Amino acid sequence: MCKYTNGIFEADRKAQLMTSPTFKVATFTVDMPEIYQIEVSSACNLVCGMCPRRVYTRKDKQAFLEMGVLDKLIAEDAFRGSYFVELQMAGEPTLHPRLEEIIHKVKSTGVQVGLSTNGHMFPEFLLDLDHLTISVDNLERDIRFRRNIPHFIAGVKAFAAKAASHGRPLIDLQIIELPGWEDAVATAKKIFRNELARSSCTLRTVPDCFITAMDPLPEDQLPVTTDRCFNPWMSVSIQANGNVTSCCFAWGDDVIFGNIKDKTLKEIWEGEEVAKLREEHQTQNYRPICARCYIRNPVALHWNMFTDYRRRESCS
Numbered sequence: 001m002c003k004y005t006n007g008i009f010e011a012d013r014k015a016q017l018m019t020s021p022t023f024k025v026a027t028f029t030v031d032m033p034e035i036y037q038i039e040v041s042s043a044c045n046l047v048c049g050m051c052p053r054r055v056y057t058r059k060d061k062q063a064f065l066e067m068g069v070l071d072k073l074i075a076e077d078a079f080r081g082s083y084f085v086e087l088q089m090a091g092e093p094t095l096h097p098r099l100e101e102i103i104h105k106v107k108s109t110g111v112q113v114g115l116s117t118n119g120h121m122f123p124e125f126l127l128d129l130d131h132l133t134i135s136v137d138n139l140e141r142d143i144r145f146r147r148n149i150p151h152f153i154a155g156v157k158a159f160a161a162k163a164a165s166h167g168r169p170l171i172d173l174q175i176i177e178l179p180g181w182e183d184a185v186a187t188a189k190k191i192f193r194n195e196l197a198r199s200s201c202t203l204r205t206v207p208d209c210f211i212t213a214m215d216p217l218p219e220d221q222l223p224v225t226t227d228r229c230f231n232p233w234m235s236v237s238i239q240a241n242g243n244v245t246s247c248c249f250a251w252g253d254d255v256i257f258g259n260i261k262d263k264t265l266k267e268i269w270e271g272e273e274v275a276k277l278r279e280e281h282q283t284q285n286y287r288p289i290c291a292r293c294y295i296r297n298p299v300a301l302h303w304n305m306f307t308d309y310r311r312r313e314s315c316s
């Protein structure tokens with residue numbers, strides 16, 4: 001059986017566990033975590049108003065993922081808990097000079113591969129992706145400063161046409177629900193009318209996930225969320241410097257389980273730092289980054305995105 005099929009099975013099993021009324025978070029842990037995302041570039045060509053890049057701090061500011069880190073992950077079969085990996089996190093992935101090779105290497109492990117881009121360029125090899133999110137947001141009052149909007153629109157249109165005839169990747173035009181997002185949706189629908197008429201391209205909105213991170217309150221005024229988060233039991237994200245962290249919100253040094261250059265992912269997953277985060281969640285004694293997080297459980301969001309892609313694939 002191929003890994004991809006195993007991945008689907010894992011996803012179904014997760015769904016049952018998550019919705020079971022008798023499920024206790026302490027009673028199970030997956031053997032290997034889902035790798036939710038790998039940050040191939042922490043560098044960026046834009047400075048977006050809503051992006052938390054500028055509020056997180058990292059000691060190790062390595063801009064681009066080293067090929068050695070990826071080769072090590074593949075050699076130790078670290079992707080065996082995954083089914084869909086996104087090559088993004090805090091920066092712009094298309095800036096990595098060896099992105100094409102990275103896409104092919106990750107795909108060779110059997111997982112589906114996606115990424116999110118700000119659309120400043122669309123190299124031909126992006127056609128080898130399974131899924132592509134293009135960040136659109138407001139095209140009239142731009143919050144994505146430094147963006148050349150006519151160049152962006154022309155690039156999206158040309159790439160969407162190529163993707164439609166190539167049969168891949170599925171494209172999501174994405175708008176964050178920032179003030180005025182309804183107008184942004186109406187504008188994008190008008191501009192990308194032809195592209196959205198194809199089954200390979202759709203428009204989605206996502207909540208603004210970082211309000212409490214962008215406007216940090218003193219610790220004693222944190223709006224502590226106690227909703228259950230499954231990420232410490234199911235998933236990791238890997239920063240460009242090789243640090244393994246809990247999720248797509250941990251862009252800085254707030255949660256570091258270990259570094260791929262020093263240990264295997266399996267050792268990290270079974271190590272003290274992961275156990276510590278689980279203990280904090282079980283006792284609801286959250287560290288500030290988890291207390292501020294009001295999205296919770298991004299592993300489930302990721303999985304919903306993936307199942308939605310699969311539905312669309314079967315319709316197209």
Ligand SMILES: C[S@@+](CC[C@H](N)C(=O)[O-])C[C@H]1O[C@@H](n2cnc3c(N)ncnc32)[C@H](O)[C@@H]1O
Binds near residue numbers: 093208
């Ligand atoms: C940080 S970006 C990295 C990829 C690429 N640079 C881009 O902008 O698409 C990853 C994703 O986070 C999204 N994002 C940025 N700020 C956000 C916010 N405040 N709330 C929700 N998503 C956000 C972007 O739209 C993008 O889809």
Ligand code: SF4
Binds near residue numbers: 045048091118144
């Ligand atoms: S382009 Fe993406 S990574 Fe860069 S600042 Fe904007 S949202 Fe952040």
